Amino acid sequence: MQPSVADIWAVLDGVPDPEIPAISLTDLGIIREVAWEGEVLEVTVTPTYSGCPATSFINRAIEEALHDAGIAKVALKRQLSPPWTTDWLTEGGKRKLEAYGIAPPTSPKGPERCPHCGGADLERISAFGSTPCKAQWRCRDCLEPFDHFKCI
Amino acid sequence: MDPLFEFCLRMGDNTLVLGHRVSQWCGHAPVVEEDIALANTALDLIGQTQLWLGLAGEVEGKGRDADALAFRRDAWDFRSVLLVEQPNGDFGNTLLRQYLFDEWQALMLAALKRSTDTRVAAIAAKAAKEVAYHVERSRGTVVGLGDGTAESHAKMQAALDRLYPFVGELFATDATDEAVAEAGIAPLPSDLRAAYDAALAATMAEATLTIPDSRWTHAGGRDGSRHSEHLGHLLTEMQWLQRAYPDATW
Numbered sequence A: 001m002q003p004s005v006a007d008i009w010a011v012l013d014g015v016p017d018p019e020i021p022a023i024s025l026t027d028l029g030i031i032r033e034v035a036w037e038g039e040v041l042e043v044t045v046t047p048t049y050s051g052c053p054a055t056s057f058i059n060r061a062i063e064e065a066l067h068d069a070g071i072a073k074v075a076l077k078r079q080l081s082p083p084w085t086t087d088w089l090t091e092g093g094k095r096k097l098e099a100y101g102i103a104p105p106t107s108p109k110g111p112e113r114c115p116h117c118g119g120a121d122l123e124r125i126s127a128f129g130s131t132p133c134k135a136q137w138r139c140r141d142c143l144e145p146f147d148h149f150k151c152i
Numbered sequence B: 001m002d003p004l005f006e007f008c009l010r011m012g013d014n015t016l017v018l019g020h021r022v023s024q025w026c027g028h029a030p031v032v033e034e035d036i037a038l039a040n041t042a043l044d045l046i047g048q049t050q051l052w053l054g055l056a057g058e059v060e061g062k063g064r065d066a067d068a069l070a071f072r073r074d075a076w077d078f079r080s081v082l083l084v085e086q087p088n089g090d091f092g093n094t095l096l097r098q099y100l101f102d103e104w105q106a107l108m109l110a111a112l113k114r115s116t117d118t119r120v121a122a123i124a125a126k127a128a129k130e131v132a133y134h135v136e137r138s139r140g141t142v143v144g145l146g147d148g149t150a151e152s153h154a155k156m157q158a159a160l161d162r163l164y165p166f167v168g169e170l171f172a173t174d175a176t177d178e179a180v181a182e183a184g185i186a187p188l189p190s191d192l193r194a195a196y197d198a199a200l201a202a203t204m205a206e207a208t209l210t211i212p213d214s215r216w217t218h219a220g221g222r223d224g225s226r227h228s229e230h231l232g233h234l235l236t237e238m239q240w241l242q243r244a245y246p247d248a249t250w
C-alpha cells in the first residue's frame, strides 16, 4: 500500500539540511509539493541559491530517506518559480536556527538580536558568510561573532 | 542560429567567465571576509550559468547540456562580453569590474522578470535576488576604496580608466537582440543605458571617481567576432579536465 502524502511529509520532516543540520528540509521550506503519479512519488524541490553546493546533497538525502521509508520510485522535480524566499522558513525552523546560534531571517536590514546573549547592539562584518545563505555579524554586547541567515 | 539560444549563451557565458575569474581569488583575498564574499559571488554566478546554459541546451535541442556548453566549446563560440574576460588585476580592479557588471546585470534581470518566455523570467527572478547582494557589496567597496586613502583612490581611478572602455559593449544591440526584443523575451540592451549611466554617475560621485569622457568601446566578445587574448588562457585552465578526460565524473 502507498504511504499517504501526510506520511511522506512526516518522513521529509526528519531529513536534516546538510549544511545546517539543526533544521530539516521542510523547516527550510524548499519542498514545494509531494504527490503520487501512479507508482511514482513526485517531490518538487526549489533551490535556495542557484549555485548552492548543498543542492545535490539535498536531492540525494531526499531520495535516500524516501527509499528507506519503502518508497521504490521517486522522481525529483526542480521548480525555479516562484523563487525560494526565506519567508518560507517555518516558525519552528526560525526558533531552531536561533537555538543553534544562527540569527534567523526577520528583516532585510539584519538580525533582530544576538543569538548568544539577546543583545541588540549589532554590527555587520560581511554580507557573505560560510554558506551562500548566511552573512557574518558581531554583537557589541557580548563581543561574539555570529551567522545571520540572510533574507532573500 | 536561434536568437533565444544565442541570447541564453550571452547571459550564461558572461556569468561563467566572470564566475571563473572571481573564483581565482579563492584563498588570495586581502582578508578572510572578502575571500568568502568573492567565493560566494563566484558560486552564485556559476549557479546562474547552469541555469542559462541549461536553458540554452534545451532550446538548441541537440543534446548538449550546461556542462557540454561550458567545457566543450572553444573561444570563438563564446558570447561573453570583453569586460568579464579582463584579468583580475588588484583587489580594487576586481571589485570595480564586478560593480560595472553587477549594475548592468541587475537592470537586465529586472527587465527579464517580465519576459514572455516563462523559463527566462523564472531564471531572472531567481538570479535577481542574488545579484541584489552582489551590487550592494561591489558598490559599497567601490565607494569605500574610491573615497578612501590617496593610494586606494589612485588605484580605483586607474581601474575605472582601464575598464570603462569595455562598458559600451554591454549595451550593443544587434539582430539577435532585436529578434528577442521583438518577441518580448528580453529588452533591447541599448534601452538599459540611461538607467545604467544614472546609477554609475551617482556611485562614482560618491566614490570621488571621474568617469572618462569618451564613450568609445571595445567590442567583439558578445558576438564572438573578436575575443580578447585573455579568454583563451582562461578556457585552457577551466576546460582542461573535461578535455583531457572527456566525460570524467566524480
Ligand SMILES: [Zn+2]
Pocket: A114, A115, A116, A117, A118, A119, A139, A140, A141, A142, A143, A144
Ligand atoms: Zn551577544
